[in-house]
Amino acid sequence: MKNKLWQLIAILAIVAMALSACQSAATPTEEPMTEEPTSAPADSMDMSYLERAMAGEFSGTVVTMAGPFTDEDAVKFNNSMADFEEKTGIDIQYEGSKEFEASISIRVEGGDAPDIADFPQPGLLASFVDSGDVVDMNQYLDMDALKANYNQSWLDMAMMDGPDGEIMAGVWQRVNGKSLVWYPKDDFDAAGYEIPTTWDELVALSQQIVDDGDAAWCIGIESGAATGWPATDWMEELMLRTTSLENYDKWVTGELPFSSPEVKHAAEVMSDLWFADGFTYGGRAAITTTFFGDAPLPMFEDEPKCWLHKQGNFITSFFPAGAEAGVDYDFFYLPGIDPQYGNPVLVAGDIMAAFADRDEVKAVMEYFTTGASVEGWVKAGGAISPHQDSSLDWYTNDVDRGVAEIILNADSVRFDGSDLMPGAVGSGSFWKSMTDYISGTVDLDTALAEIDASWPK
Amino acid sequence: MSKKASQKNQKKISNILVNGTLILIVLLWTIPTIGLLVSSFRTRDAIATSGWWTVLPHREWTTTSQIQLDEDTDLNAPIVVNGVAYEDDALRDGVALGDGTQIKWQSRRNRIIDVQEKEWAINSEYTLQNYKNVMTGKTYEYVDSEGNAKTEQGDDMSNSFLNTVAVSIPATIIPILIAAFAAYGFAWMKFPGRKFLFTTVVALLVVPLQLALIPILRDFVALNLNGTYLAVWLAHAGFGLPLATYLLYNYISSLPRDILESAFIDGASHFTIFTRLILPLSVPALASFAIFQFLWVWNDYLVALVFIGAKPDVQVMTMRLAEMVGSRGQDWHVLTSGAFITMILPLVVFFSLQRFFVRGLMAGSVKG
Amino acid sequence: MLSGPSGKRGNVLSWITDTLGRIIIALIVPIITFIVLWQGFIFLRDSNAPKMIIVLVAILWGVGGVALLFYVTNWLIEQLPDEWRSRFQPFLFIGPAIALLFYFLAIPTIRTFILSLKSANSNEWVGLQNYLFTFTDRAMLEAYRNNLLWLVIGTSLCVSFGLLIAVLADRSKYENIFKALIFLPMAISFVGSGIIWRFIYYYAPPGRPQIGVLNAVVTGLGGEPQAWLTLLQPWNNFFLIIIMIWLQTGYAMVLFSAAIKGIPAELLEAARVDGANEFSIFFKITIPYIMGTLITVTTTIVIFTLKLFDIVIVMTGGQYGTHVIATQFYRQFFTNRNFGVGSAIAIVLLIAVIPVMIYNLRSFGERQAFK
Numbered sequence A: 001m002k003n004k005l006w007q008l009i010a011i012l013a014i015v016a017m018a019l020s021a022c023q024s025a026a027t028p029t030e031e032p033m034t035e036e037p038t039s040a041p042a043d044s045m046d047m048s049y050l051e052r053a054m055a056g057e058f059s060g061t062v063v064t065m066a067g068p069f070t071d072e073d074a075v076k077f078n079n080s081m082a083d084f085e086e087k088t089g090i091d092i093q094y095e096g097s098k099e100f101e102a103s104i105s106i107r108v109e110g111g112d113a114p115d116i117a118d119f120p121q122p123g124l125l126a127s128f129v130d131s132g133d134v135v136d137m138n139q140y141l142d143m144d145a146l147k148a149n150y151n152q153s154w155l156d157m158a159m160m161d162g163p164d165g166e167i168m169a170g171v172w173q174r175v176n177g178k179s180l181v182w183y184p185k186d187d188f189d190a191a192g193y194e195i196p197t198t199w200d201e202l203v204a205l206s207q208q209i210v211d212d213g214d215a216a217w218c219i220g221i222e223s224g225a226a227t228g229w230p231a232t233d234w235m236e237e238l239m240l241r242t243t244s245l246e247n248y249d250k251w252v253t254g255e256l257p258f259s260s261p262e263v264k265h266a267a268e269v270m271s272d273l274w275f276a277d278g279f280t281y282g283g284r285a286a287i288t289t290t291f292f293g294d295a296p297l298p299m300f301e302d303e304p305k306c307w308l309h310k311q312g313n314f315i316t317s318f319f320p321a322g323a324e325a326g327v328d329y330d331f332f333y334l335p336g337i338d339p340q341y342g343n344p345v346l347v348a349g350d351i352m353a354a355f356a357d358r359d360e361v362k363a364v365m366e367y368f369t370t371g372a373s374v375e376g377w378v379k380a381g382g383a384i385s386p387h388q389d390s391s392l393d394w395y396t397n398d399v400d401r402g403v404a405e406i407i408l409n410a411d412s413v414r415f416d417g418s419d420l421m422p423g424a425v426g427s428g429s430f431w432k433s434m435t436d437y438i439s440g441t442v443d444l445d446t447a448l449a450e451i452d453a454s455w456p457k
Numbered sequence B: 001m002s003k004k005a006s007q008k009n010q011k012k013i014s015n016i017l018v019n020g021t022l023i024l025i026v027l028l029w030t031i032p033t034i035g036l037l038v039s040s041f042r043t044r045d046a047i048a049t050s051g052w053w054t055v056l057p058h059r060e061w062t063t064t065s066q067i068q069l070d071e072d073t074d075l076n077a078p079i080v081v082n083g084v085a086y087e088d089d090a091l092r093d094g095v096a097l098g099d100g101t102q103i104k105w106q107s108r109r110n111r112i113i114d115v116q117e118k119e120w121a122i123n124s125e126y127t128l129q130n131y132k133n134v135m136t137g138k139t140y141e142y143v144d145s146e147g148n149a150k151t152e153q154g155d156d157m158s159n160s161f162l163n164t165v166a167v168s169i170p171a172t173i174i175p176i177l178i179a180a181f182a183a184y185g186f187a188w189m190k191f192p193g194r195k196f197l198f199t200t201v202v203a204l205l206v207v208p209l210q211l212a213l214i215p216i217l218r219d220f221v222a223l224n225l226n227g228t229y230l231a232v233w234l235a236h237a238g239f240g241l242p243l244a245t246y247l248l249y250n251y252i253s254s255l256p257r258d259i260l261e262s263a264f265i266d267g268a269s270h271f272t273i274f275t276r277l278i279l280p281l282s283v284p285a286l287a288s289f290a291i292f293q294f295l296w297v298w299n300d301y302l303v304a305l306v307f308i309g310a311k312p313d314v315q316v317m318t319m320r321l322a323e324m325v326g327s328r329g330q331d332w333h334v335l336t337s338g339a340f341i342t343m344i345l346p347l348v349v350f351f352s353l354q355r356f357f358v359r360g361l362m363a364g365s366v367k368g
Numbered sequence C: 001m002l003s004g005p006s007g008k009r010g011n012v013l014s015w016i017t018d019t020l021g022r023i024i025i026a027l028i029v030p031i032i033t034f035i036v037l038w039q040g041f042i043f044l045r046d047s048n049a050p051k052m053i054i055v056l057v058a059i060l061w062g063v064g065g066v067a068l069l070f071y072v073t074n075w076l077i078e079q080l081p082d083e084w085r086s087r088f089q090p091f092l093f094i095g096p097a098i099a100l101l102f103y104f105l106a107i108p109t110i111r112t113f114i115l116s117l118k119s120a121n122s123n124e125w126v127g128l129q130n131y132l133f134t135f136t137d138r139a140m141l142e143a144y145r146n147n148l149l150w151l152v153i154g155t156s157l158c159v160s161f162g163l164l165i166a167v168l169a170d171r172s173k174y175e176n177i178f179k180a181l182i183f184l185p186m187a188i189s190f191v192g193s194g195i196i197w198r199f200i201y202y203y204a205p206p207g208r209p210q211i212g213v214l215n216a217v218v219t220g221l222g223g224e225p226q227a228w229l230t231l232l233q234p235w236n237n238f239f240l241i242i243i244m245i246w247l248q249t250g251y252a253m254v255l256f257s258a259a260i261k262g263i264p265a266e267l268l269e270a271a272r273v274d275g276a277n278e279f280s281i282f283f284k285i286t287i288p289y290i291m292g293t294l295i296t297v298t299t300t301i302v303i304f305t306l307k308l309f310d311i312v313i314v315m316t317g318g319q320y321g322t323h324v325i326a327t328q329f330y331r332q333f334f335t336n337r338n339f340g341v342g343s344a345i346a347i348v349l350l351i352a353v354i355p356v357m358i359y360n361l362r363s364f365g366e367r368q369a370f371k
Helices: A002-030 A042-046 A049-054 A071-088 A100-109 A122-130 A143-149 A152-157 A185-190 A199-212 A229-242 A245-253 A261-275 A283-289 A313-318 A359-368 A372-380 A398-409 A423-438 A444-454 B002-039 B044-049 B088-093 B129-136 B158-188 B194-204 B210-222 B229-252 B257-265 B270-281 B283-298 B302-307 B317-324 B334-354 B361-367 C007-046 C051-078 C082-116 C129-136 C138-170 C175-187 C190-201 C213-220 C236-261 C265-273 C278-289 C291-306 C310-315 C325-335 C339-352 C354-364
Strands: A062-067 A091-096 A116-119 A159-162 A165-168 A171-177 A180-183 A215-217 A306-310 A330-333 A344-354 A412-415 B058-068 B079-081 B084-086 B101-107 B112-121 B139-143 B149-153
Touching: A049 A071, A049 A359, A062 A100, A062 A359, A071 A091, A071 A359, A071 A372, A071 B139, A071 B317, A100 A122, A100 B210, A100 B302, A100 C325, A116 A122, A116 A359, A122 A159, A122 A344, A122 A423, A143 A152, A152 A159, A152 A412, A171 A313, A171 A359, A171 A372, A171 A398, A199 A215, A199 A306, A229 A245, A229 A261, A229 A306, A229 A344, A229 A412, A229 A423, A245 A261, A245 A412, A261 A283, A261 A444, A283 A423, A313 A398, A330 A398, A344 A359, A344 A398, A359 A372, A423 A444, A423 C325, B002 B334, B002 C138, B002 C175, B002 C190, B002 C213, B002 C236, B058 B101, B079 B088, B084 B088, B088 B101, B129 B317, B129 B334, B158 B194, B158 B229, B158 B270, B158 B283, B158 B317, B158 C051, B158 C082, B194 B229, B194 C082, B194 C354, B210 B229, B210 B302, B210 C082, B210 C325, B229 B283, B229 B302, B229 C007, B229 C051, B229 C082, B229 C291, B257 B270, B270 B283, B270 C082, B283 B334, B283 C175, B283 C236, B302 B317, B317 B334, B317 C190, B334 C175, B334 C190, C007 C051, C051 C082, C082 C339, C129 C138, C129 C339, C138 C175, C138 C236, C138 C291, C138 C325, C175 C236, C190 C213, C190 C236, C190 C310, C236 C291, C236 C310, C265 C278, C278 C291, C291 C354, C310 C325, C325 C339, C339 C354
Parallel strands: A062 A091, A062 A116, A215 A306, A344 A412
Antiparallel strands: A116 A344, A159 A165, A171 A344, A180 A306, A180 A330, B058 B112, B079 B084, B101 B112, B139 B149
16 A cells, blocks of 8 residues: 555655756746847937936836935935936935944945945045045046036045055045034023133133133043044044144044144144133043033033033034024134144045946946035035035035035034044044043054054054 | 642742742843833933832932031031031031931031931933934924024834834844755755854854945945845845844754754755745744844844935934934933834734743644 | 556556656656745736735745745655655754855855955955954954953843742742843834933033933932943943943743743742742752753853943944944944944854853763664
């Protein structure tokens, strides 16, 4: 009986095998549909990638993007791209991640790079350029058009060293201003204070606030793993105001060591202001332990406990829910120190870099070089356009417009130095050593020497 | 009779001692979590300006009257209030006067000093907004390119919840199954290389999984596996296996040898013994590891981010929560409610598996 | 058997079809299994079905698939002659685990070892230079010191609290509630616990409302508020370790509790009848009985503290002298993209665990297995 059973099973099995073979043979026929013929129109040679995209040539394609901004910013970004997607038919899939620094590194090394990535830290991008992963913009963007639409310093900052020489690693899409001092406007006016236009006036104002019985500055540099970064911003502001732009650029590239007199002097100017008796709210201990987002809060109490807070324009999202711009708070430009260095502005921003060179990716990159790509975001608030073809009318709130004006009126613009330095310094030892110095763990000379020692050879 | 009574008494005392100690420890353990629970019902401003315990009745310094000092009072010299000189620093923190009141600067600028008394107070502002934000998505307000004010509702929780479930359950059971087989193999089977392989398993316990992300991602991308559930299950299985194998080995190898011996004499195969005898006997160990593995996978961020990505339709809950705090972490208070919402399912798992930790499970099956 | 009138010829024929049947089926079954699994995979990857259905199919497919693979492979092996079967069967049991472990952990480790001998961007060989750095750099030495603190204080307190609670809870009527509350922290995500401990350790300057419990207590008692996690070096490490104890004791407790449940009730009763007090029962019966679990739990917690990462990253990011080995590894590898030094740190971590391994393997060699 048992043998019969086996024979039966054998026959059944053969039938099943034949059936499944038919089925599995049927599946592959559906496959080769994805490869679309890319027969470009005859005149495509004369058109830029953006024009070809606008003509609908890349309709149906997908461009993947990754970046660090999430939540509300991601909503605003997607909305500002919606118009472009509709016109061109290119689907832009943005993926924001809170662990962007680590995840972009893993994804690029793992061969899973997005087509385009948004880097808030050019220094991080530089390491991918160094390993040859980034596509050179020079290959396909019209340089004359770029020069017409960007301040030269933005273009210079996009040049990075690749394995085969210098390339243009990306384009700037969105910037924000850093050299801003926030103050509680209503109380400030009531107290009869004047907005300082020189460094000496600023120090005098600080002294006056202290004499009047409050602390002058609200300062907090705690930020979890990134603790210390607000202090590095201060250092950069003071470097720009106490030494030449050449020295600043050398400092950023590592030619001017941290232990040089110029850098040490900037640090001393900072310490003189911060550590002066009663100048900083809560004193030295509070600086390293106050969350940077909580730092401005004492300005908004019924009786402000501190009156001045230097931070980028994003800080408004940390202000109390009911605070109103122009009423409860306002800002002024952090004045220059030495007249020979003028009124420099420290900025930060997002540089878009491409890891793929498909035509539709090139079209999107080209779109990012136009003000139109950020117009939606500018109108929605929270973004400032570096493009010359953008308009001040786009700004729907006074804060953004004011910041844009400050950047436009600047004698010189320099990018956040710590974001340009190699990751080991810019998002490592620079933060850490400044924190150690301010908290009193090490003295200034040791702190600066340790940053120098960490610079990758 | 009296002996019994004293025994009963002793038992009572030891019961009180046991429960008392436990209550003390548990209280210590729970206070931090209670703080989070309370905070999850408070607004961001309230969280930042007063301690969570102020929702309980407490004694608070309340201003009863004010003293206006002379406008020209020198702030750098000791401050004279009602004829007594005080240090400026002391007045900032508040100086207790003998009669239960304290004096403290209201405004140094205006030379006003508060006289305060302790009074009962309770902080009773609550909000459900944190929970609403997490469950149904935040509301975004912005101005579109035509200048119209627009609001957009963020995604609700359901999608990322389902993704997390689809990731977590197989990523818990698969490594347990594989590890149980391996644990049995190491414990009760003879084969060449047994010691070397077991050593490797223990050594791999210490390997940080971050090491493995890049090479594995490269293979997954090449195999077109990336972005699938399978990819993330396999990764979690691989990373969870050393601990699973090690823990289950220790349990399975300590099962009484004579049970297996008698089963072999009855002619059972290894596979039968494993599925019919060892697995049921190992339920407590399997259940405890299942709890841990489930928790790790449930709360994992990095592995999911690397192998399935953060696109809205595939992202897991941890990513969604991380995103909700905003690009610069300005909305970190949503995490207070988020932590509780994401905790519900792990606790259900814990309670449903806890009933396997009962005495006599072993004894019963040995006899039966 | 069917033999009889048809004689030998019929027997041979039926033997052939029989064997052929067995061979074919031995081929067919795995093929069908494979096809079923593959179709499931394709469905999951490409389907647009409602999320709920996809999730259900995914769970069924994933869990069922692995079980099916084991079952089918075992069935195949059981078709083999005895001699082959006993040779292959162990590999059915340990094979999948070993394969996954090698692929996911062992091979990357070897790769890391190679990287550790190369320069930061892996362009050239630098010998042991990276290791030299990991043993001389100030921040690295600090990390070793901190890891040692974690290892000694963290492990011993986790294990003792876990054991204490498991033993006590075992004799309480409200065991489940107590255990659940101790276990609770494990269920909270790391970001969640980061926030929780912020409310404990938060520091505000004197005069500001203290929203951290610890400073509220200190100022309530008339003291100065302290910046627990930042300025109180090196004690801030201790405050971080408390977080780990809070999180990890639940793990020790669950395992100890399961082990204590395995102590035969008769044994305990017999001891009580003999008049042993609770302390001697604990030391003479409970401890020896759960010794295996004790070693297991200690080993795993030691290893856990060695590669501890999340708490430090979430709370201080390694600033204020709180770096540990794993955070240094992460920083070097991902932030600095210095693959050489990063890899060397990971290898140092592996070396550090050798003593623990040796201890664990001593008993392994003596085991008597069945053939």
